[in-house]
Each structure stands twice: as structure tokens, then as C-alpha cells.
Amino acid sequence: MTPVQAACIPLFLDHCDVAADAVTGSGKTLAFVVPLLELLLRTPLPSPTSVGAIVLSPTRELAQQTYDVVKTFLQHGVDLSACLITGAHDVQVDVNQLKEGCNVIVATPGRLLDLLNKSGSLMKSVKHLEMLVLDEADRLLDMGFEQAITQIFTFLPKQRRTGLFSATQTNEVQALARAGLRNPVQVAVKVEHRQEGAGSVQQATPSTLINTYLFLSAEEKFNQLVAFLRLMRQQQAKAIVYMATCACVNYFVSLLENMPGLRRAKILALHSKVSSKARTSVFSTFCNTEGAILVSTDIAARGLDVPDVAWVLQYDPPQDPDAYVHRCGRTARLGRQGRAVLFLQPHEDTYIDFLNVRNIPIEEQEPFEGAEDLLPRCRDLAAKDRDIYEKGKLAFVTFIRSYKEHKCNYIFQFKKLDLAALARGFALLHLPRMPELRSLQNSRAFEQSKIDQASIRFRDKQREKQRQQNMKRRAEEREKALAEGPSEKERERSKRSKKNEAWSKQKQAKERKDKRRAKAEAKERAEIHALLKENNVGDDGHDVDDLAQEARLMRRLKQGKITQAEYDRLVGDDL
Ligand SMILES: Nc1ncnc2c1ncn2[C@@H]1O[C@H](COP(=O)(O)OP(=O)(O)OP(=O)(O)O)[C@@H](O)[C@H]1O
Numbered sequence: 001m002t003p004v005q006a007a008c009i010p011l012f013l014d015h016c017d018v019a020a021d022a023v024t025g026s027g028k029t030l031a032f033v034v035p036l037l038e039l040l041l042r043t044p045l046p047s048p049t050s051v052g053a054i055v056l057s058p059t060r061e062l063a064q065q066t067y068d069v070v071k072t073f074l075q076h077g078v079d080l081s082a083c084l085i086t087g088a089h090d091v092q093v094d095v096n097q098l099k100e101g102c103n104v105i106v107a108t109p110g111r112l113l114d115l116l117n118k119s120g121s122l123m124k125s126v127k128h129l130e131m132l133v134l135d136e137a138d139r140l141l142d143m144g145f146e147q148a149i150t151q152i153f154t155f156l157p158k159q160r161r162t163g164l165f166s167a168t169q170t171n172e173v174q175a176l177a178r179a180g181l182r183n184p185v186q187v188a189v190k191v192e193h194r195q196e197g198a199g200s201v202q203q204a205t206p207s208t209l210i211n212t213y214l215f216l217s218a219e220e221k222f223n224q225l226v227a228f229l230r231l232m233r234q235q236q237a238k239a240i241v242y243m244a245t246c247a248c249v250n251y252f253v254s255l256l257e258n259m260p261g262l263r264r265a266k267i268l269a270l271h272s273k274v275s276s277k278a279r280t281s282v283f284s285t286f287c288n289t290e291g292a293i294l295v296s297t298d299i300a301a302r303g304l305d306v307p308d309v310a311w312v313l314q315y316d317p318p319q320d321p322d323a324y325v326h327r328c329g330r331t332a333r334l335g336r337q338g339r340a341v342l343f344l345q346p347h348e349d350t351y352i353d354f355l356n357v358r359n360i361p362i363e364e365q366e367p368f369e370g371a372e373d374l375l376p377r378c379r380d381l382a383a384k385d386r387d388i389y390e391k392g393k394l395a396f397v398t399f400i401r402s403y404k405e406h407k408c409n410y411i412f413q414f415k416k417l418d419l420a421a422l423a424r425g426f427a428l429l430h431l432p433r434m435p436e437l438r439s440l441q442n443s444r445a446f447e448q449s450k451i452d453q454a455s456i457r458f459r460d461k462q463r464e465k466q467r468q469q470n471m472k473r474r475a476e477e478r479e480k481a482l483a484e485g486p487s488e489k490e491r492e493r494s495k496r497s498k499k500n501e502a503w504s505k506q507k508q509a510k511e512r513k514d515k516r517r518a519k520a521e522a523k524e525r526a527e528i529h530a531l532l533k534e535n536n537v538g539d540d541g542h543d544v545d546d547l548a549q550e551a552r553l554m555r556r557l558k559q560g561k562i563t564q565a566e567y568d569r570l571v572g573d574d575l
Contacts, residue, residue, distance in 0.1 A: 001027075002026055002027035002030075002031075002334065003022070003026070003189045004020060004022040004026050004027055004028055004031045004187065004189045005027050005030055005031040005034070007020070007031075007187045007189065008020055008031040008032065008035070008163070008187055009031060009034055009035045009038075011185050011187070012032070012035035012036070012039065012131070012161055012163065013035050013038060013039065015161060016161070016183075016184070016185045017161060017162045017163070017181040017182050017183065017184040017185070018161075018162075018163045018164070018181075018184055018185050018187055019163075019164045019173075019177045019181060019184040019185070019186050019187070020163065020164070020165050020166075020186075020187040020188075020189075021166055021167070021168075021169045021186075021187070021188045021189070022165075022167065022187070022188070022189035023167060023189070023191055023204065023205060023206050023325075023329070024167050024205075024206065024325065024326060024328070024329020024330075024333070025206055025305075025329055025332060025333030025334050025336075026189060026206070026334070027334060028135075028165045028167075029065075029066055029069050029135075029305075030069070031165070032055070032131075032133045032135070032163045032165060033055075033066070033069050033070055033073070035131075036053045036055075036104065036130075036131050036133065037070070037073055037078055037080065037104075039052075039053075039130050039131055039161065040052040040053060040080055040103060040104070040130060040131075041078070041079075041080070043130060045103060045128060045130075046128055048081075048101050048103075049099075049100075049101035049102075049121075049125055050101075050103065050125055050127075050128045051102060051103065051104075051105055051122075051125045051126045051128075051129055052080070052103045052104065052128065052129060052130045052131070053103070053104045053105070053129065053130055053131040053132070053133070054104075054105045054106075054107065054112070054126070054129060054131075054132050054133070054152075054156075055070075055104070055105070055106045055107070055132075055133040055135055056107060056108070056109050056112070056132070056133065056134050056135065056140065056145075056149065056152070057106065057107070057108060057135050057136060057140075057303075058108070058135075058136050058139040058140045058142075058143050058145065058302070059108065059139075059299075059302070059303075060086040060087065060088055060108060060276070061279070061283065061299075061300075061303075061304060062135065062136060062302065062303040062304070063084060063085075063086050063106050063107060063108055064084060064086070064280075065303065065304065065305060066106050066135065067082065067083075067084040067106040070082045070104055070106060080103040080104060081100070081101050081102055081103050081104070082102060082103065082104040082105070082106065083097040083098065083102040083104075083105055083106075084106050084107070085097070085098075085105055085106070085107035085108070085111050085112055085115065086107065086108045086111055087108060087110060087111045088276050091111075091114070091115070091118075094111065094115060095115070095119060098115070098119065098121070098122055098125070099121070102125075109140065109145040109148040109149055109152060110145070110148055112152060113148045113151055113152055116152065116155045123155060126155055126156055126157075127157060128157070129156050129157055129160050130160060130161060131160060131161040131162070131163070132156060132160055132161070132162045132163070132180070133162070133163040133164075133165065134149065134162070134163070134164045134165065134176070134180065135165050135303070136165065136166060136167075136302055136303055137164045137165060137166040137173045137176060137177075138166045138167075138168050138169070138170050138172070138173050138322060139302055140176075141170070141172045141173065141176060142320070142322075146172070146176065149176070149180070150179060150180075153179070153180055158182075162180050162181045162182075162184070164176065164177050164180070164181060164184070167325060167326065167329065168204075168322045168325060168326075169188075170322075190202045190203075191203050191204075191205070191206060191207045202359055203359045203360065203361055204325050204358055204359045204360050205325060205328055205329070205332075205340075205360055205361070206329070206332040206333070206335075206338070208332045208335055208336060208337050208338060209328060209331065209332035209338050209339070209340060210337075210338070210339045210340070211328060211339075211340050211360065211361060211362045211363070212339070212340070212341045212342070212362065212363050212364065212365035213341065213342040213343075213344055213352060213362055213363075213364055213365070214341060214342070214343055214344070214364070214365055214367060215344055215345070215346050215349070215364070216343050216344070216345065216367070217345065217346070217418075217421055217425070218345060218417075218418060218421040218422040218424070218425035218426075219375065219421050219424050219425040220367075220371070220425075221315065221343050221425055222252070222255070222374065222375065222378070222425060222427070223371040223372060223373060223374055223375070224343065224367055224368055224371050225241065225252070225256075225313070225315060225343075226256070226259050226261070226262065226371070226372075226374055227367075227368035227369065227370050227371040227372075228311075228313055228341075228368045229241075229256065229259075229261075229262055229265065229267075229293060230261045230262065230370065231368060231369075231370075232265075232291065232293060232310075232311065233261065233262065233265055233291065235291075235310070236290055236291040237291060237310035237311060238286075238290070238291060238292055238293075238306070238308050238309050238310055238311075239293050239294070239309065239310060239311040239312065239313060240293075240294045240295075240296060240300060240309055240311075240312050240313070240327075240330050240331075241293065241294070241295045241296070241313045241315055242296060242297070242298065242300075242301065242312070242313070242314045242315060242316065242318065242327050243295060243296070243297060243315050243316050244297070244316035244319070244398070244399055244402045244403070245271075245297065245395070245398040245399060245401075245402050246271035246272060246273045246297055246398070247391065247394040247395040247397075247398040247399075248315075248316070248395045248398065248399055249269050249270070249271045249295050249296060249297055250269060250271075250391055250394075250395070251388070251391040251392050251394070251395035251426075252295065252315075252395070253267055253268075253269040253295050254381075254387070254388050254391055255378050255381065255388070255427070256295070258377075258381055259374060259377070265291070265293060266285070266289050266291065266292040266293065267292075267293045267295060268282045268285060268286055268292060268293065268294050268295065269282070269295050269296070270282050270283070270286075270294055270295070270296040270297075270299060270300055271296060271297040271299055272297065272299055279299075282294075283300075283304075286306065287306050298318060298319070298320065298323050298327070300330070301318070301323045301326045301327045301330075302323075302326045303326075304330060305333065306330065307333055307334070307336070309330050309331045309333075309338065310331060310338060310339065311331060311338070311339045311340070311341070312327055312328055312330050312331045312338070312339070312340040312341070313340075313341050313342075313343070314327055314340070314341070314342040314343065315343050316343070316399070316402075317342060317343075317344065317348065317351060317412070319402065319405070319406055319407050320407055321354070321358070321407060321408055324342075324355065324360065325358075325360065327340070328340040328360075341365060342362070345417075345418075347413070347416040347417075348411060348412060350411045351408070351411050351412075354408065354411060375424065375425070375427045378427035379427045379428075379429055379449070382427060382428075382429055382456075383429060383449070383451055383456060384456075384459065385456075385457075385458065385459040386456045386457055386458040386459075386463075386464070386467070387458055387459065387460065387463070389429065389453070389456050392426055392427060392428055392429075393428065393430075393432045395426060396422070396423060396426045396428060396432060397432055397434065399422075399426070400417075400419075400422075400434065400436060403417060404436075419436065419437060419440055419446075420440055420443070420445035420446040423437075423440070423446050424446065428446075429448070429449035429451060429453070429456075430448050430449060430453055431446060431448065433523065454471070
């Protein structure tokens with residue numbers, strides 16, 4: 001048994017409520033699954049359809065993982081039934097499952113609350129609940145599930161055991177513990193590490209983790225990533241690479257697949273815009289393929305348990321400060337050795353102090369050997385395939401947006417970003433027209449490629465044919481509009497402006513200048529808006545944090561801005 005299990009299991013069996021806080025990979029899942037099953041076996045439920053235990057997880061992936069652990073016991077002789085209730089399928093599927101009887105429910109809060117509100121029989125079945133578990137409690141709260149959870153409490157009997165599990169403790173988690181737990185026993189399994197001159201101090205990451213950082217300019221990052229991945233190939237080691245946005249994952253994976261030494265590597269992309277079904281398949285390929293590389297957003301930061309991940313590389317530091325510990329926690333699980341490395345730009349150096357204050361020991365490391373300048377090759381790929389060219393622009397735009405919205409913006413200061421170096425580091429041929437980049441458009445700091453962007457073709461023949469047809473249609477529309485001359489409205493406008501001729505040339509010049517600027521700004525906005533819209537990224541930058549989208553949708557549902565059906569569809573398909 002692991003320490004957290006040794007502490008929690010007897011407490012639950014003694015009918016105590018437990019609030020547990022233990023590092024990633026310390027075996028928290030079994031610390032609640034074992035006593036939960038044991039309690040249900042000891043106290044037979046009044047009917048085969050009674051629900052004896054509920055586990056609430058923040059995401060579908062985590063719920064699925066916990067459900068799989070429960071299932072393993074059921075397949076080996078534990079005579080209970082279990083079901084998984086998430087937004088992954090139609091509500092009716094869940095209703096049918098529940099009718100057949102579920103002694104253990106593993107669920108995400110939104111869907112469970114919905115079913116409790118709709119189904120009188122489920123409301124009755126939970127009246128004899130023995131145990132409730134809130135897993136990854138801090139994330140449940142971050143995602144805006146607090147209200148849903150407190151509403152779920154109202155359906156459950158007060159005489160129950162409640163467990164609250166988290167690898168990061170916050171004031172909000174403590175408030176939730178006060179609301180849902182009765183005199184909980186606090187279990188904190190801490191890791192100590194020896195620090196020169198300070199004796200032993202507590203740390204928030206596993207003791208078997210070697211945690212390092214590397215200062216790199218924006219232009220060095222991709223080359224170092226390739227050097228790192230070649231090393232992983234040599235060692236046949238499994239690794240996870242974290243990036244800031246979905247679009248960054250898509251773009252850099254397209255580049256990596258074409259880099260020398262990596263063409264035969266198994267590089268998988270995972271983020272919220274990958275469909276639910278494809279996400280399951282990506283995850284299972286990653287688990288079952290030796291030396292596979294997962295490039296992901298924070299969607300894969302928490303709770304996911306892949307025992308043989310040897311390295312975690314944080315290509316971009318996380319938006320959410322707590323995510324750092326969870327990302328690292330995908331390696332060095334349950335006493336195994338693991339390594340985590342963080343790429344930082346030199347101006348982001350205070351992040352190291354920030355980590356130290358949070359009891360996260362970290363050391364500087366040497367750059368990976370064998371790095372070469374691959375950015376010209378990347379630009380060449382973009383020039384030969386419009387798909388890569390467009391992915392690059394989108395990735396860059398979303399990265400800038402995510403950087404501007406950084407939760408630790410006193411460390412990650414937008415004004416300190418070297419945007420020209422960043423654009424070079426993204427191997428862009430042209431700068432997207434963004435207000436943030438206006439001063440760079442004609443600057444020598446970023447040399448725009450001479451290649452005409454309209455001439456860059458899709459490698460995929462079908463897509464290219466479609467693009468040509470669209471261009472032709474737009475040109476015809478323009479010609480037609482020209483031939484028809486100005487519209488009635490335009491003629492009116494021009495007449496009016498002649499009548500009100502400006503009283504001085506100076507004023508006219510200023511007006512012309514303002515008009516030009518407004519036109520340029522409107523064009524920039526329209527271009528960025530079109531780029532984001534085409535790629536299903538909201539203007540509010542919701543590409544930035546995948547999981548926040550579910551929380552945002554939940555809030556909109558609560559405010560009555562979307563219906564339950566819309567919520568289900570959006571969460572089901574898009575997240
Ligand atoms: N007593 C045990 N003996 C052997 N293996 C165990 C034991 N308990 C847990 N494990 C294994 O350790 C791994 C990590 O466990 P688990 O996923 O529960 O960690 P966790 O603390 O929930 O991590 P995280 O905070 O990242 O979610 C799993 O692969 C699990 O099967």
C-alpha cells in the first residue's frame with residue numbers, strides 16, 4: 001500500500017470523512033476505490049438498483065480512468081454494478097444504463113446533476129448512498145462545478161462518507177470540504193527534500209522526479225524540441241510535450257512529422273478540438289506504443305495515469321500555475337524515476353523563484369545535444385503546403401492571445417516578448433496582420449518572405465481545387481460590383497461629402513489619415529477574426545484553455561444563455 005492508501009483506507013472503513021492531499025502519482029485512486037467497494041460489500045444495499053457510491057471527476061478522461069479501475073475489481077469477483085455518466089453520449093444512453101442498476105456511479109458533475117433533476121428514479125436510488133468522492137477537487141472548482149456539486153449534495157443523504165482528493169490545496173478546496181464533509185480527517189502525504197543549509201523542506205513534486213529548466217530564446221525552442229525528441233527516439237522513451245494552445249499543438253506536430261530523425265516516430269496530437277472518439281484512440285495508442293510522443297495542451301495535464309512516461313517537456317509554461325505540478329506529475333509516478341524539463345525564455349526567469357516559493361525544487365540543465373537550425377526547413381515546408389502555412393499563422397495568433405491572458409502576467413509580461421524573434425521561432429513566412437504586430441510589419445527585425453502568399457498551394461489536391469474555386473468566385477463578384485458602378489447608397493454618400501467640403505486642407509488631411517488607420521485596423525480585425533473563425537477558435541481566445549471551455553459553457557447554461565441540449569452538443573463534440 002502507498003502512504004496515502006495506508007492513511008485513507010482505514011479512515012473510510014471507520015466511517016470518517018477524509019480530505020486528502022498527496023503528490024501526483026501517489027495512488028490516490030485506489031485510496032478511495034478500495035474502501036468504497038469494501039463499504040458496499042460490508043453493508044448490502046436495499047435493492048440491486050440502489051446507488052451506493054458516487055465518484056465525481058472533473059473531466060471525461062479522468063472519469064473513464066477511474067471507471068476502468070472500478071471495473072477491474074468487478075471483473076475479478078466483486079459483485080456490484082458500475083456505470084460511467086459523462087457528457088460523452090446521449091442522455092438516453094445514461095438513463096437506460098441507470099435503469100439497469102448502478103451501485104457505483106463515476107460521473108462528471110454537469111451530466112449527473114442533469115440526470116438527478118430529470119429522473120425521479122435516480123433521485124430515489126441515491127437515497128441510500130454510502131460514499132461520495134470528489135476527485136481532483138481543485139480542478140472541479142476551477143472548472144466552475146462548485147454550484148453543480150452543492151446542488152448534487154442536496155440530493156444525497158447526510159449520513160454518508162465523503163472523500164475529497166486533490167494534489168493541490170487551495171482556499172476554495174477547503175471551503176468545499178467545509179460544505180460537503182463532516183469533521184473530515186485531513187490526510188496530507190508530504191514529500192521532503194534536503195536543501196543545503198535549510199535541512200529538510202517539503203516539496204510539492206515527487207521525490208523521484210528530476211526537475212529542470214532551460215533558458216532558450218524563441219528561436220531556439222523548436223530546434224531544442226527536435227533534439228529532445230531525437231534523444232527520446234534513441235532511448236525508445238515515452239514523453240509528453242505540453243504546449244499553450246490547440247493550434248500550437250496542430251502546427252508543431254505537422255512540422256515535427258517532417259523533421260529528419262523523426263519521420264518514423266509516433267507523434268500524437270491531443271487537445272480539446274480532437275473529437276471525443278479520436279481522443280480515446282490517441283490516448284490508447286499512446287499507452288500501448290513504446291516510445292510514443294504525446295503533444296498536448298493541458299487537457300492531458302491532470303490525473304492521467306500512464307505508468308511508463310519517462311519525460312515531460314513543457315514547451316510553453318502553463319497558464320494555470322497549479323497545472324505545472326500536474327504536468328510534471330505525468331512522470332515519476334509511484335516511486336518510479338522520471339524527468340521533467342521546462343523551456344523558459346530569458347525574460348521569464350522569475351518563474352523559477354515562483355516555483356521555489358511553491359516548494360517545487362528545480363535546477364538549470366544543459367541544452368540537449370545535437371540541435372541544428374531547422375527553421376529554414378520549416379519555412380520551406382510552409383512555402384510548399386498551404387496547410388502548414390495557415391496552421392503556422394493560426395498557432396502564432398493563438399499563442400500571442402494566450403500570452404496576453406497569462407494568469408501570471410507579472411512574470412509572463414507581454415511587453416517583454418520579442419515578437420520578431422517569436423515570429424521567426426514559429427518559422428512564419430509572413431506576419432499575420434494583428435494590431436500587436438503593427439510596428440513590425442515594415443521593420444527589419446522580421447524579414448517578410450518575398451513569396452506571394454496567394455501563390456502558396458495546398459498539397460492536398462482537393463483542398464487546393466476548392467481554394468482556387470473560391471478565389472475565382474470572389475474575383476468574379478468583385479468584377480461584377482465594379483461593372484455595376486457605385487450603389488445608390490454610395491452615390492448618396494459621395495454627394496453628401498462633396499456638399500460638406502472640409503473647411504481646411506489640414507482638417508482634410510487629418511480625416512484621410514484617420515480613415516486610413518480605421519480601415520487598416522478594421523482589415524486587421526477582419527483578417528484575424530476570419531482566421532480564428534475558420535479554425536473554430538472563438539474571438540475570446542477559448543482555444544487557450546481547453547478545459548475552461550467546459551466551465552464557460554456550464555456558466556452559460558446556468559445563466560440560461562444556452563439550453564441543456566446545446567450544452568451537451570458543444571461539450572460532447574467540441575471539447
Ligand atoms: N498499492 C499499489 N501498488 C502498486 N501500484 C499501485 C498501488 N497504488 C496505485 N498504484 C499504481 O500507481 C499509479 C498511480 O496511481 P494513481 O493514478 O491513483 O495516482 P494519483 O495519486 O491519483 O495521481 P494524480 O494526482 O496524478 O492523479 C497507477 O498506475 C496505479 O495503478
